Amino acid sequence: MYESGDLKKGLKIEIDGDPYVVTQFQFVKPGKGQALYKCRLKNMVNGSQFDRTFRSGEKFNEANLEQHEMEYLYADGENYCFMNTSTYNQEFLTEAQVAEAKYLLKENTLCQVLFFDGRAIGITLPNFIDLRIVKADPWEKGNTASGSTKPATLETGHVIQVPPFVEEGELVRIDTRTGEYCERVKG
Numbered sequence: 001m002y003e004s005g006d007l008k009k010g011l012k013i014e015i016d017g018d019p020y021v022v023t024q025f026q027f028v029k030p031g032k033g034q035a036l037y038k039c040r041l042k043n044m045v046n047g048s049q050f051d052r053t054f055r056s057g058e059k060f061n062e063a064n065l066e067q068h069e070m071e072y073l074y075a076d077g078e079n080y081c082f083m084n085t086s087t088y089n090q091e092f093l094t095e096a097q098v099a100e101a102k103y104l105l106k107e108n109t110l111c112q113v114l115f116f117d118g119r120a121i122g123i124t125l126p127n128f129i130d131l132r133i134v135k136a137d138p139w140e141k142g143n144t145a146s147g148s149t150k151p152a153t154l155e156t157g158h159v160i161q162v163p164p165f166v167e168e169g170e171l172v173r174i175d176t177r178t179g180e181y182c183e184r185v186k187g
Contacts, residue, residue, distance in 0.1 A: 002060045007022055039053070044122065
């Protein structure tokens, strides 16, 4: 059980039967009266966001969340299939639940799948993923007018910016938190 004094950015609480994460937080102490806690909350099931103000002394339940390591198997239309690596149970998540991770998700990738009351609600990719470049324009020496990066298409179909020396067919490491190129990988 949390109290309003425990509120902070990143805290996961349950309100009206749904899990929420605090995305913004501000403590306000007016001249008279009780302290106020202004928060921006994001629904972890459907992604909706709203602002809410709590008075000091209000209580909240801790969100009943679990994480399990699961392997991404395949996409079937708008559903993404994940398999629990210890029990071999399969779970399906919607495209909205997978969100931005779908651009870097490739078959057999191990992910952390977030569960709320026994149902899958979202995923967390590993911090770095190695993907192959399937399309990249050749490097034109002396062409610095276009900048120091060029677009490259990954094996997942997503396009990122890479340095000009990266060529088609190379394996690159992507930071999944930012979606940006990190380095070339031998292999």
